[in-house]
Amino acid sequence: MSRASPEVLNQSSELVDYNLFSTHSALSEALAREGGGTDRAELTRLGAELGSVTMFTLGDAANRNPPRLLALDRRGARRDEVEFHPAWHELMRRLVAAGLHTGPWAQPRPGAHVARAAGYMLWAEVENGTQCPATMSYGAVPALASQRADFAPWLRLLMSREYDPTFGPVSGKRGALIGMGMTERQGGSDVRTNTTRALPVAGRGPGREYRLTGHKWFLSAPMCDAFLVLAQADAGLSCFLVPRFLPDGSVNALHLVRLKDKLGNRSNASSEVEFAAAYGLLVAEEGRGIAAILEMGVYTRLDNAIGSAGLMRQCVSQAIHHARERRAFGRVLAEQPLMRNVLADLALECEAAVTLTMRLARAFDAQNDEAASLLRRILTPVVKYWVCKRAPAVCGEALEVLGGNGYVEDGPMARRLRESPLNSIWEGSGNIMCLDVLRALAREPRTREALAELLVPMRGRDARYDRYLSALLADLDDPRDAELRARELTQRMALAAQAALLLAHGPAPSCEAFLASRLVVGAPAAFGTLPRGCDLAALSARILGE
Ligand SMILES: Cc1cc2nc3c(=O)[nH]c(=O)nc-3n(C[C@H](O)[C@H](O)[C@H](O)COP(=O)(O)OP(=O)(O)OC[C@H]3O[C@@H](n4cnc5c(N)ncnc54)[C@H](O)[C@@H]3O)c2cc1C
Numbered sequence: 001m002s003r004a005s006p007e008v009l010n011q012s013s014e015l016v017d018y019n020l021f022s023t024h025s026a027l028s029e030a031l032a033r034e035g036g037g038t039d040r041a042e043l044t045r046l047g048a049e050l051g052s053v054t055m056f057t058l059g060d061a062a063n064r065n066p067p068r069l070l071a072l073d074r075r076g077a078r079r080d081e082v083e084f085h086p087a088w089h090e091l092m093r094r095l096v097a098a099g100l101h102t103g104p105w106a107q108p109r110p111g112a113h114v115a116r117a118a119g120y121m122l123w124a125e126v127e128n129g130t131q132c133p134a135t136m137s138y139g140a141v142p143a144l145a146s147q148r149a150d151f152a153p154w155l156r157l158l159m160s161r162e163y164d165p166t167f168g169p170v171s172g173k174r175g176a177l178i179g180m181g182m183t184e185r186q187g188g189s190d191v192r193t194n195t196t197r198a199l200p201v202a203g204r205g206p207g208r209e210y211r212l213t214g215h216k217w218f219l220s221a222p223m224c225d226a227f228l229v230l231a232q233a234d235a236g237l238s239c240f241l242v243p244r245f246l247p248d249g250s251v252n253a254l255h256l257v258r259l260k261d262k263l264g265n266r267s268n269a270s271s272e273v274e275f276a277a278a279y280g281l282l283v284a285e286e287g288r289g290i291a292a293i294l295e296m297g298v299y300t301r302l303d304n305a306i307g308s309a310g311l312m313r314q315c316v317s318q319a320i321h322h323a324r325e326r327r328a329f330g331r332v333l334a335e336q337p338l339m340r341n342v343l344a345d346l347a348l349e350c351e352a353a354v355t356l357t358m359r360l361a362r363a364f365d366a367q368n369d370e371a372a373s374l375l376r377r378i379l380t381p382v383v384k385y386w387v388c389k390r391a392p393a394v395c396g397e398a399l400e401v402l403g404g405n406g407y408v409e410d411g412p413m414a415r416r417l418r419e420s421p422l423n424s425i426w427e428g429s430g431n432i433m434c435l436d437v438l439r440a441l442a443r444e445p446r447t448r449e450a451l452a453e454l455l456v457p458m459r460g461r462d463a464r465y466d467r468y469l470s471a472l473l474a475d476l477d478d479p480r481d482a483e484l485r486a487r488e489l490t491q492r493m494a495l496a497a498q499a500a501l502l503l504a505h506g507p508a509p510s511c512e513a514f515l516a517s518r519l520v521v522g523a524p525a526a527f528g529t530l531p532r533g534c535d536l537a538a539l540s541a542r543i544l545g546e
Pocket of ligand 1: 179183189426432
């Protein structure tokens with residue numbers, strides 16, 4: 001007996017098959033402003049590809065079919081492989097082909113990091129697990145390139161645009177990816193407590209062979225071709241390149257113990273690993289491990305902020321799209337005053353996040369400029385802290401706009417909400433970022449001047465901003481209880497930077513709403529609380545156009 005489907009009324013359509021880039025006003029304008037404009041055509045192509053139903057379907061499939069650990073073969077011999085769904089491999093193939101892993105290093109040119117930031121932000125709208133190996137490979141290049149020539153073959157493979165998932169020695173591969181292992185059971189933020197030991201085989205020093213014994217409590221993307229790993233050598237904590245295979249073609253002793261059943265994406269694997277006298281090459285001098293791996297970390301932190309901005313934009317897009325099609329109490333949701341306030345407020349947060357992260361990305365393009373390096377040093381932890389902290393709030397509020405449908409796993413929102421807190425812990429949690437801001441200010445006082453150079457020129461444009469800035473600069477000069485106040489100070493630096501950028505570049509309705517809502521002392525945390533007089537339609541129109 002056939003059953004007739006009930007008539008489907010008042011459900012919004014799928015938001016697919018649109019250009020993620022050309023509909024994104026804030027990103028499109030920031031690209032030109034921050035120096036990445038020459039890549040506009042490529043980003044327009046990428047935006048169309050990423051907005052296609054094919055890509056959204058691949059993203060969903062990769063997250064519905066999590067990777068599987070194959071620790072042992074059927075006879076009990078070690079395999080230490082992870083099997084991924086074909087959707088994962090297809091996403092990785094496209095991501096690497098677009099150069100979103102190491103493009104700016106492979107083809108250095110003015111604006112390359114800004115353009116990649118824009119592409120990476122768009123990718124974050126579609127799938128987030130694949131961004132993990134991309135980011136780690138992006139950061140590994142400067143970490144390895146700043147050392148001796150020993151790592152040149154690795155660098156060549158990292159810069160390839162071919163994704164090669166073969167589990168085999170890199171000598172036979174067309175491309176490679178690199179992961180990272182710092183965190184151990186007894187401490188992740190405080191890596192000085194690492195207990196993994198590294199012993200030299202025949203002489204010590206960069207490029208020489210060591211054997212690593214110990215563990216890592218988190219090692220994401222374990223099918224990468226190598227990992228930058230921290231371990232204790234005689235002279236202290238040191239950084240090693242630990243490949244999956246030895247030069248003689250045998251499998252390295254990285255024993256994958258378990259995959260984490262984690263909050264966040266389901267597409268990527270995060271493993272626990274044991275090193276049983278694993279082969280590794282010392283990257284920088286013994287005892288310089290933290291400095292060496294931090295070269296990688298600063299790029300990861302940039303990506304965390306960019307990724308969160310992308311995730312927010314997709315969630316707000318979904319919310320606005322739904323509200324434009326769904327009716328309640330006789331009217332379309334997007335026309336109801338309170339919903340208009342919620343949507344506009346979410347859109348404003350997104351605009352501010354995109355504007356700030358793209359400005360930070362520009363500081364990565366000016367690699368050898370002193371002012372840009374100082375700004376990068378202070379602004380990276382500020383932006384990573386604030387933008388990543390805003391993501392769960394934005395994604396959660398956007399999810400509620402879809403009503404009950406938002407909470408259902410086969411819709412677009414649930415996996416994105418699960419993803420939203422992840423960037424905040426990756427490569428340094430919220431508190432660690434705020435403490436890093438204090439460290440930057442204390443160790444290199446010129447970072448405060450670099451920040452002031454971004455903020456002070458906007459003085460005189462608006463009395464609310466002037467008051468906010470004066471109070472912030474005074475409080476930055478007050479050393480009392482600095483650690484206790486680190487979050488509050490960091491948040492205010494981020495808000496002041498967002499306000500300054502909106503004052504400088506507009507658009508006017510966003511700037512006005514930001515000043516009226518975000519610079520108010522004791523401002524309430526919930527979205528949908530913009531004061532009277534804001535141009536709500538103009539704010540929302542920035543997300544998907546009219
Ligand atoms: C999905 C996922 C994937 C990961 N992948 C990797 C990976 O590939 N490689 C890797 O090395 N790590 C990875 N990590 C680990 C991650 O980097 C750590 O969890 C993180 O650095 C925090 O370390 P921890 O878990 O030991 O927490 P802890 O260091 O114990 O911190 C616990 C809490 O204390 C706070 N805290 C710490 N010190 C201070 C202080 N001085 N003052 C105030 N507050 C403080 C922190 O902010 C945090 O909130 C991954 C984590 C997750 C969730």
